[in-house]
Amino acid sequence: MMDYLDGLNPSQRKAVTATEGFIRVIAGAGSGKTRALSRRFAFLVDELGILPGHILCVTFTNKSANEMRQRIHNLTGDNDTGYINTFHGFCVSILQEDSHAIQYPKSFLVLDNADIDAMLQLVYDERGLTLRNMTFSRARDMIEIRKLFKEPDYYRDMIIMSLDTLKQKYMDASRAEDIIFYGYLYQEKKCFGLDYNDLIKFSLYIFAENEDIKKKWQQRLEYIMIDEFQDIDKLQYQLMEVLCGYHKNLFIVGDPDQTIYTWRGADATYLMDFDKIFPNVTTVMMMQNYRSTPQILAAANSLISKNCHRLEKKLVAMLPDGQPVLGYHGETQEAEAAWVVGQIQACYEQGISYRDMTVLYRAHYVTRPVEEALMREQIPYTLYSGTQFFNRREIKDALSYLRIIVYKDDLSFLRIVNIPKRNLGKRRIAFLQKYAEQKECSLYQALHENMEETLFKGTGALSFISLIENVAANQGERPVSEVLSDILDKSGYESLLRTEGSQERLDNLAELKQSVYEYEMACGEESTLEQYLAHVALFTNRDAETRVDKIKLMTVHAAKGLEFPYVFLCGMNEGIFPSRRTRTRQGMEEERRLAFVAMTRAEKGLYLSEAAGSHFDGSLRYPSRFLLDIAPELLTYMQAPQEELIQEARDYVARSQRYLAEPPGKSGFAVGQRVKHGIFGWGTVLEVEQDQAANVVQFDNMKTPRRISFKVRLEQT
Ligand SMILES: Nc1ncnc2c1ncn2[C@@H]1O[C@H](COP(=O)(O)OP(=O)(O)OP(=O)(O)O)[C@@H](O)[C@H]1O
Numbered sequence: 132m133m134d135y136l137d138g139l140n141p142s143q144r145k146a147v148t149a150t151e152g153f154i155r156v157i158a159g160a161g162s163g164k165t166r167a168l169s170r171r172f173a174f175l176v177d178e179l180g181i182l183p184g185h186i187l188c189v190t191f192t193n194k195s196a197n198e199m200r201q202r203i204h205n206l207t208g209d210n211d212t213g214y215i216n217t218f219h220g221f222c223v224s225i226l227q228e229d230s231h232a233i234q235y236p237k238s239f240l241v242l243d244n245a246d247i248d249a250m251l252q253l254v255y256d257e258r259g260l261t262l263r264n265m266t267f268s269r270a271r272d273m274i275e276i277r278k279l280f281k282e283p284d285y286y287r288d289m290i291i292m293s294l295d296t297l298k299q300k301y302m303d304a305s306r307a308e309d310i311i312f313y314g315y316l317y318q319e320k321k322c323f324g325l326d327y328n329d330l331i332k333f334s335l336y337i338f339a340e341n342e343d344i345k346k347k348w349q350q351r352l353e354y355i356m357i358d359e360f361q362d363i364d365k366l367q368y369q370l371m372e373v374l375c376g377y378h379k380n381l382f383i384v385g386d387p388d389q390t391i392y393t394w395r396g397a398d399a400t401y402l403m404d405f406d407k408i409f410p411n412v413t414t415v416m417m418m419q420n421y422r423s424t425p426q427i428l429a430a431a432n433s434l435i436s437k438n439c440h441r442l443e444k445k446l447v448a449m450l451p452d453g454q455p456v457l458g459y460h461g462e463t464q465e466a467e468a469a470w471v472v473g474q475i476q477a478c479y480e481q482g483i484s485y486r487d488m489t490v491l492y493r494a495h496y497v498t499r500p501v502e503e504a505l506m507r508e509q510i511p512y513t514l515y516s517g518t519q520f521f522n523r524r525e526i527k528d529a530l531s532y533l534r535i536i537v538y539k540d541d542l543s544f545l546r547i548v549n550i551p552k553r554n555l556g557k558r559r560i561a562f563l564q565k566y567a568e569q570k571e572c573s574l575y576q577a578l579h580e581n582m583e584e585t586l587f588k589g590t591g592a593l594s595f596i597s598l599i600e601n602v603a604a605n606q607g608e609r610p611v612s613e614v615l616s617d618i619l620d621k622s623g624y625e626s627l628l629r630t631e632g633s634q635e636r637l638d639n640l641a642e643l644k645q646s647v648y649e650y651e652m653a654c655g656e657e658s659t660l661e662q663y664l665a666h667v668a669l670f671t672n673r674d675a676e677t678r679v680d681k682i683k684l685m686t687v688h689a690a691k692g693l694e695f696p697y698v699f700l701c702g703m704n705e706g707i708f709p710s711r712r713t714r715t716r717q718g719m720e721e722e723r724r725l726a727f728v729a730m731t732r733a734e735k736g737l738y739l740s741e742a743a744g745s746h747f748d749g750s751l752r753y754p755s756r757f758l759l760d761i762a763p764e765l766l767t768y769m770q771a772p773q774e775e776l777i778q779e780a781r782d783y784v785a786r787s788q789r790y791l792a793e794p795p796g797k798s799g800f801a802v803g804q805r806v807k808h809g810i811f812g813w814g815t816v817l818e819v820e821q822d823q824a825a826n827v828v829q830f831d832n833m834k835t836p837r838r839i840s841f842k843v844r845l846e847q848t
Pocket residue numbers: 138139140143158159160161162163164165166167386389420421422691692693694731
């Protein structure tokens with residue numbers, strides 16, 4: 132047996148061996164929390180003899196869950212790696228076991244954005260809405276906000292209401308927003324689909340209503356560990372509170388300086404106040420950084436020290452000296468891109484592979500000049516963005532084929548029934564929709580019952596149905612990867628891509644097969660197609676790794692939790708990074724943390740660049756305040772901005788800082804509350820816009836509502 136404490140520093144050892152009670156680890160960037168977490172898991176299993184199935188380890192992304200599973204497998208040699216998952220993924224496990232408590236089948240569908248869009252399309256078609264009423268992406272945001280804040284009890288409609296009553300509510304709705312919202316809930320219930328919010332809400336509901344189920348899970352989870360705790364949100368927090376209620380062994384680890392998801396509801400105070408809420412909390416500080424050179428760390432420390440609201444802490448570099456952090460000011464964006472690419476080439480000539488170099492940026496549009504320069508120099512690169520791997524057409528098609536085998540659901544059916552062409556176009560589908568409506572059955576069932584009818588003569592209906600039935604009949608005995616290859620082959624889908632000559636799409640399919648195969652290896656033999664489908668719906672493009680030697684391009688958000696030998700952080704200009712949408716001082720501190728996360732991804736080399744010129748709206752581009760925050764001796768410019776420009780930038784930053792709303796930037800009001808304004812008089816709060824730091828108030832004496840900044844005092848009833 133290996134010694135699990137080998138190669139750990141004293142605080143890491145403490146984190147590993149303090150197993151009982153409430154433990155909080157405040158871990159700086161690159162201080163080895165992943166290492167500590169996985170060793171702790173192995174320690175619990177091998178030294179204390181805890182069964183892996185009684186440990187829950189929550190990670191922030193599926194990718195980190197997979198990595199953690201792999202590490203733990205390597206450490207313990209055990210195939211059973213317990214519950215290592217994201218909160219959403221873990222809720223899938225809860226619901227797969229206990230969804231009967233809410234009369235949902237085990238085989239519910241986990242919906243991703245593309246599924247939600249497909250459902251929205253059905254609602255829009257049925258109720259004559261167009262994208263002019265609302266784009267899908269705005270509709271998705273609206274639904275999420277309504278579910279989280281405005282109608283947090285929405286899930287009762289889905290669970291308690293009958294499908295018919297829910298449909299009536301949808302049909303009775305007249306405002307576009309209501310039509311979309313209730314139409315979507317209806318579609319969800321109709322096909323037993325659950326989106327990310329539902330997963331947690333439904334689990335909490337089951338626990339609240341069923342003492343025995345709650346007890347079962349509480350008793351099962353003897354030890355709970357949560358990574359990236361600084362980005363936990365309210366619902367996740369509630370779930371965690373319930374889960375640790377029996378054994379009270381909760382281990383959390385996070386870094387307040389890396390909170391970058393407050394815009395999505397994350398709240399670092401859960402980490403900061405942990406010791407005030409839970410009894411006898413042991414706090415361990417991990418401040419030794421093993422990732423970056425002292426040069427990189429000094430620059431990052433210098434930046435983050437400019438945040439006012441933070442726990443004062445200093446990361447200490449453990450690695451030997453490296454090259455200085457390099458900066459560059461380009462006269463144009465093209466010049467900046469040329470410098471970045473020039474540095475990449477120089478590194479490559481020194482024997483550094485492309486895969487060890489990563490370009491990071493705040494917003495996608497910044498990549499255009501860099502991409503052009505890379506193409507010109509014929510340097511291979513991959514963009515982690517836009518169309519996410521699991522949202523690509525061919526991947527969605529392939530997964531729909533897998534889904535139809537298990538669920539026979541309408542969404543998958545509509546997606547693939549006519550791909551490749553089976554002569555099942557609009558007219559025949561309309562017939563099936565009508566038939567399904569009358570018989571209250573699925574479209575698949577409708578086709579099954581009608582395939583011998585004249586309308587379907589000369590179509591591929593018969594062969595489609597028999598293909599699905601055949602594969603479905605024996606899929607239980609075969610590995611998922613085999614089922615996938617089989618269906619892609621027999622459906623003619625793969626040869627369709629071959630005829631289209633889409634090599635890239637074929638490569639992506641190969642990548643998918645590989646990822647299924649790896650999933651099977653990680654999960655052991657008992658992985659079923661249902662389980663795979665539930666988990667794959669939780670994936671994001673961060674999960675699709677590249678195997679070829681290519682430069683990676685990604686946003687800073689996507690780089691969370693990752694590390695790269697050489698990092699090129701470009702577009703460091705005011706209006707880009709920090710983003711022009713930053714409106715509050717809190718928001719500005721979050722941008723600075725984001726820049727800190729970006730810089731601390733780098734191990735050996737860090738390159739910071741920006742360009743003069745103007746933005747889309749004609750305003751001048753100034754170097755980012757984050758560059759000015761770094762002490763000058765810690766940033767070596769290969770071409771520096773002129774002193775005059777720096778002074779202008781400082782003036783600009785000082786001006787813009789004055790316009791940022793004051794902290795704490797919290798409204799303190801609830802929707803519907805009556806308030807009194809010094810001049811406008813009485814009114815009602817319609818909405819609280821945290822990002823604008825304003826309350827939307829309908830004043831009694833005014834026709835239209837006004838946004839009133841948090842800065843202005845409002846009296847309450
Ligand atoms: N005690 C140690 N001795 C040597 N190297 C270590 C030690 N602990 C961790 N490392 C190395 O330091 C690097 C950072 O560790 P890890 O990825 O676990 O950090 P992290 O705390 O999760 O980082 P972040 O919060 O920035 O994402 C890894 O390459 C890891 O192998």
